[in-house]
Structures are given as structure tokens and as C-alpha cells.
Amino acid sequence: MATLLIPTALRAFAGGQPELDLDGSTAGEVIAALALKHPEIKEHLYEESGKLRSFINVYVGDENVKKLQGLDTPVKESDSVMLVPAIAGGRKWD
Amino acid sequence: MIALSKEDLEKIRRHAEAEYPYECCGLLLGKASVNSHEVHEAEPVPNTFEDGQRKRRFEISPDEFFRAEMKARRSGKELLGFYHSHPDCPEDASEYDRLHALPVYSYLIVSVEKGVSAGIKSWVLKSDRSVFEQEEVREI
Ligand SMILES: [Zn+2]
Numbered sequence: 001m002a003t004l005l006i007p008t009a010l011r012a013f014a015g016g017q018p019e020l021d022l023d024g025s026t027a028g029e030v031i032a033a034l035a036l037k038h039p040e041i042k043e044h045l046y047e048e049s050g051k052l053r054s055f056i057n058v059y060v061g062d063e064n065v066k067k068l069q070g071l072d073t074p075v076k077e078s079d080s081v082m083l084v085p086a087i088a089g090g091r092k093w094d
Numbered sequence: 095m096i097a098l099s100k101e102d103l104e105k106i107r108r109h110a111e112a113e114y115p116y117e118c119c120g121l122l123l124g125k126a127s128v129n130s131h132e133v134h135e136a137e138p139v140p141n142t143f144e145d146g147q148r149k150r151r152f153e154i155s156p157d158e159f160f161r162a163e164m165k166a167r168r169s170g171k172e173l174l175g176f177y178h179s180h181p182d183c184p185e186d187a188s189e190y191d192r193l194h195a196l197p198v199y200s201y202l203i204v205s206v207e208k209g210v211s212a213g214i215k216s217w218v219l220k221s222d223r224s225v226f227e228q229e230e231v232r233e234i
Binding site: 005007008009010011012018055057059062064082084085086087088089090091092093 | 117119126143147150151152153154155156157159160163164167172173174176178180181183187188189190191194195196197198199201221
């Protein structure tokens with residue numbers, strides 16, 4: 001179990017909650033538990049193949065799991081896990 | 095509607111001009127209520143898009159987003175959205191902006207013409223991602 005912190009844009013697809021306590025012993029399991037509880041968030045997190053979308057980053061504590069063990073990074077009850085979207089954009093390309 | 099102080103609007107304009115001809119970007123923190131965002135702080139952050147494309151692209155790194163989200167939570171505020179500039183291009187959200195945006199957040203865009211800030215508009219992505227809708231920018 002861990003506390004999942006949900007950024008504003010994704011809360012609408014997670015029952016409006018800023019954070020949820022969810023079961024799971026790894027970061028990936030905690031996020032899967034969210035998708036199970038709120039299926040409407042699935043398409044915003046996962047590709048059709050079931051892989052997490054490339055612009056969604058996951059933090060355990062204050063570290064990006066890319067620097068840890070990815071979605072297999074273990075979580076303890078006292079850990080917080082955050083979904084962190086990459087933010088990008090730009091002008092018309094001509 | 096998004097409301098910002100005169101000082102924050104000025105800060106965004108100066109940031110956009112200082113980064114010209116490159117795109118600038120920043121965070122908007124404050125309070126959210128139904129259909130309105132009240133900005134209490136506009137915070138410039140580095141444009142981390144890859145070298146050679148920053149005249150037309152911006153990226154806010156996940157580390158900056160994480161830090162801002164934690165800061166907002168600790169201070170009882172919310173990350174309301176983001177601002178960026180369009181060098182020598184109108185302040186309309188581009189197709190690239192739409193494809194990379196998330197709903198709910200405000201995307202404030204300032205156009206910079208030959209180094210001088212011009213129009214400012216703000217955009218919110220529809221929840222089905224189909225289109226950006228313009229929201230009123232109010233100076234408070
Ligand atoms: Zn743009």
C-alpha cells in the first residue's frame with residue numbers, strides 16, 4: 001500500500017481526489033490499482049498495448065522511477081507515489 | 095476565466111522577451127474554483143526541450159512539475175497551468191500544443207513580435223481532447 005498523489009488534470013478521472021491510498025508493493029501495482037478502481041482514467045495513463053504512456057512519469061518519494069527500478073520500484077506504506085505528466089508545446093512550425 | 099495580477103502579467107511578458115527568439119515557459123500556481131483560475135504566482139522555469147528546437151518548442155521537465163506540485167500541495171494551492179511564448183507567431187494554441195496538452199489546466203500563451211511581447215490569450219483543452227477553448231484573461 002502507498003499514497004498515490006494525483007495532479008489536477010487527472011483528478012477528474014479519479015473521482016476528484018487529490019490523493020488515494022492504494023494497494024500494491026511496487027509503483028506499477030499502485031498505478032494499476034488506480035486504473036482498476038477508476039477505469040475512466042485508463043486511457044489517459046496507458047497505451048492500448050498496456051504500456052504506461054511515454055509522457056507519464058512516476059515518482060516514488062522525490063525520485064523519478066526511471067532512476068530507480070522503473071515500475072518495479074518497491075513501495076512501502078509510508079511512501080508517496082506521484083503521477084507526473086511531461087508538459088510540452090510550441091508554436092506553429094513553418 | 096483566468097485572473098492574474100498586473101505584476102504577474104508583466105513578469106510573464108518580461109520573461110518571454112528575455113528568452114526571445116526562444117520560447118519561454120513557466121508555471122501558474124494559485125486557487126481554482128468552478129470555471130475560474132486565480133493565479134497567485136507565475137514562476138519561470140527552464141525550457142528543457144532539446145537543443146536546436148527551442149525557437150518553436152518548450153518542455154517543462156518532470157522534475158520541475160514534481161517540485162511545483164509538491165510546493166502547491168504544501169501551501170494549500172494548486173498548480174493551475176502553464177505559460178509559454180510564441181516567438182514571431184500569434185498567441186493561438188497550435189496543433190502541437192493541443193496534442194501535448196492535458197485538460198483542466200490553463201495554457202496561457204504570449205506572442206512576441208521581434209522581441210516585444212504582444213497579445214496574450216489563455217486556452218483550456220476540452221476533456222475529450224478534441225479542441226482548445228479560449229478562456230478570458232482578467233487582470234486583477
Ligand atoms: Zn504553443
